[in-house]
């Protein structure tokens with residue numbers, strides 16, 4: 001397929017996503033199934049246009065004064081693929097699968113818009129109702145922070161200390177351009193893709209099969225590090241899901257002590273068994289049923305609550321969720337988080353730590369939630385997070401935002417948006 005056909009396909013997929021309010025990955029998979037002739041390179045390019053269009057939806061709509069699939073797909077190419085308006089039309093010429101080229105009026109309007117300064121709300125590329133939430137979180141930096149949440153993300157890996165260190169994995173993946181991450185001590189980063197490229201499929205190689213690394217955003221690695229688990233501790237991962245944090249904690253504990261991996265939704269834990277085996281983790285025990293937790297009450301050194309949240313910190317990776325998110329969903333997550341924190345607190349031993357984590361950038365889910373928890377549970381008090389950050393990451397003192405907890409963001413730490421708050425039980 002040439003660029004014209006790819007753009008037409010991306011417009012079709014974007015129409016499907018909007019029309020049926022469905023996840024981008026599903027719409028792309030269905031398009032692929034219905035167009036088997038399209039090769040891997042075509043699928044990657046179409047996926048990139050679709051994801052770019054969803055990340056930069058408001059910017060693209062501003063360029064064209066329209067929010068149609070056509071405007072979004074063309075906007076993506078103009079904003080992210082470094083094409084000029086005339087360059088786009090040149091790409092479409094003599095391609096019978098291409099959408100109609102930009103008309104003279106469109107060309108003139110787009111050229112003018114590209115020469116103007118983009119207004120803040122377009123630059124932020126977020127739904128209007130989220131702008132006040134981002135302003136509350138980031139103050140005057142809100143538009144730059146929101147714009148960073150609308151950029152292509154890197155591919156981050158965590159070298160598994162249980163199977164050798166980072167240097168060996170870096171050597172294995174040298175051909176991918178992988179580099180050590182700036183902050184996380186065991187992290188490896190493969191830069192964001194460019195143009196129609198795609199990230200290497202690192203999960204098909206020997207190093208992955210041998211459990212020498214896991215795919216994990218650097219922010220997720222950093223919050224796991226901040227939990228400060230030590231070999232020999234008793235740890236409950238209360239919202240373990242597929243086990244990303246459990247595996248990081250297991251490596252930090254050098255396989256000594258015990259991690260209980262729990263999740264209210266048992267099917268969510270399913271991938272953990274295979275992952276534990278591959279990683280060589282011997283100190284993770286799956287605790288799926290509510291009765292499994294009873295003996296743990298008041299006995300845990302650390303209880304990690306990686307709470308269900310809006311995921312606003314991961315908009316780079318899942319930009320379709322940005323536009324589907326509603327205030328009602330945020331309210332539902334807030335109620336769940338408060339309830340989960342109150343329940344999980346029962347497992348912390350006196351002197352132990354309740355580590356609260358979200359992958360959201362919204363204050364209400366972060367400091368707001370931690371503050372409300374300590375008001376309901378005066379036996380818990382926040383640690384000094386400035387000192388905690390300095391202790392773990394002394395060379396990166398100014399990177400994280402410190403409030404009641406620690407906030408990470410693409411603009412400040414180059415990671416997904418994460419929040420961490422350690423609450424000590426007296």
Ligand SMILES: C[S@@+](CC[C@H](N)C(=O)[O-])C[C@H]1O[C@@H](n2cnc3c(N)ncnc32)[C@H](O)[C@@H]1O
Nearest residue numbers: 239240241243244245263264265268306307308
């Ligand atoms: C952010 S995800 C966890 C991701 C996981 N920790 C990781 O690092 O891969 C949140 C998890 O919380 C679980 N959850 C939701 N409500 C819960 C509850 N009441 N108790 C325990 N887990 C719950 C969800 O099923 C989901 O798997």
